[in-house]
Amino acid sequence: xxxxxxxxxxxxxxxxxxxxxxxFALGTDWTLSVKLEYEEGRNNADDPVLDGFRCIEDTVEAxxxxxxxxGNCSLAAALQxxxxxxxxxxxxxxxxxxxxxxxxxxxxxxxxDVSWGDSxxxxxxxxxxxxxxxxxxxxxxxxxxxxxxSTLGPxxx
Numbered sequence: 001x002x003x004x005x006x007x008x009x010x011x012x013x014x015x016x017x018x019x020x021x022x023x024f025a026l027g028t029d030w031t032l033s034v035k036l037e038y039e040e041g042r043n044n045a046d047d048p049v050l051d052g053f054r055c056i057e058d059t060v061e062a063x064x065x066x067x068x069x070x071g072n073c074s075l076a077a078a079l080q081x082x083x084x085x086x087x088x089x090x091x092x093x094x095x096x097x098x099x100x101x102x103x104x105x106x107x108x109x110x111x112x113d114v115s116w117g118d119s120x121x122x123x124x125x126x127x128x129x130x131x132x133x134x135x136x137x138x139x140x141x142x143x144x145x146x147x148x149x150s151t152l153g154p155x156x157x
Contacts, residue, residue, distance in 0.1 A: 033065040052135025059086040072099045089121030111153040119145045
């Protein structure tokens, strides 16, 4: 659930569950987005399989992004740093989207995005240090920065 206020100039200010931010219209084709998001950490007491692994603290992430729209297509790029420096590092995203209008009331949106993380982020999400290796039996793993995820997102409304 999100509450949004839109100005006559097309700027938006919003607040939702775990986020607050704004989107600024930069002309007719560009949008600048700035928001703060609550990022839940990991409490190892939630699951016995996590015994011996590092706890991950809750933090706040900023997200700064730009979107370029052209007709039914959009291209987006964003940076997402850990504002409180609690081990989440930096993630960056690239995405594209295309909207198909089937009628005035029906549209289909398809999106593809790819994200990368710096070595600090990748270690927090996927790393296994020596102590964790000894407790879990998993091999030690210290990931470098690189591809984190890719997503294909179809939607209809």
